[in-house]
Amino acid sequence: MAAVRELTRGQGAHPVVEAVGTEQSMRTAVNITRDGGAIGFVGVPHGSGTGLDLSVMFDGNIALRGGVAPMRAYIPELLPDVLDGTIDPSPVFDLTVGLEDVPAGYKAMDQRTALKVLVTN
Numbered sequence: 001m002a003a004v005r006e007l008t009r010g011q012g013a014h015p016v017v018e019a020v021g022t023e024q025s026m027r028t029a030v031n032i033t034r035d036g037g038a039i040g041f042v043g044v045p046h047g048s049g050t051g052l053d054l055s056v057m058f059d060g061n062i063a064l065r066g067g068v069a070p071m072r073a074y075i076p077e078l079l080p081d082v083l084d085g086t087i088d089p090s091p092v093f094d095l096t097v098g099l100e101d102v103p104a105g106y107k108a109m110d111q112r113t114a115l116k117v118l119v120t121n
Contacts, residue, residue, distance in 0.1 A: 004032040004070060018066075021045045032064050041066030048106060093118035 004013055018025055018041040029039045030052060032042030039062060057064065081087040095114035097105040098119050108114035 015040070017042065019043065023052075030056055030062065033060065035060040035062070038063040038065065042069055044068060065068065090118070092116050096120060 014034055014037040016029045016033045016037065016039045018029040018039055021041075021043055022045075023059050024040065027041075029041070033039055036059075041064070056062075078087065082089055093116045095105060095108055095116075096118045097120070099119060102119055105114065105117035105119065109117060112120065
């Protein structure tokens with residue numbers, strides 16, 4: 001967090017994207033957002049508690065917006081490019097499993113040893 005404050009001359013960042021989904025990553029996003037800034041969160045957060053001090057967001061006039069990405073809306077446009085090799089999605093995935101190992105892929109995501117699992121046949 002100190003690096004962000006240093007890079008922004010003590011102001012913090014105006015736009016912040018939280019894309020990890022943990023309580024700690026949301027806390028970090030709040031702490032590096034400048035007064036009047038905005039945090040966008042992507043995907044479904046996990047964890048049981050909020051752990052956020054909402055007064056920090058209120059006092060800093062920090063906006064929070066987010067939701068589930070509408071991935072199905074992008075499939076018709078992007079899937080052909082993935083299938084023909086124009087787009088290489090492999091940098092997004094940190095674990096590859098075969099169809100028979102899908103339960104292991106879910107387990108890895110649940111244990112946070114993998115974030116994005118590619119299933120191959």
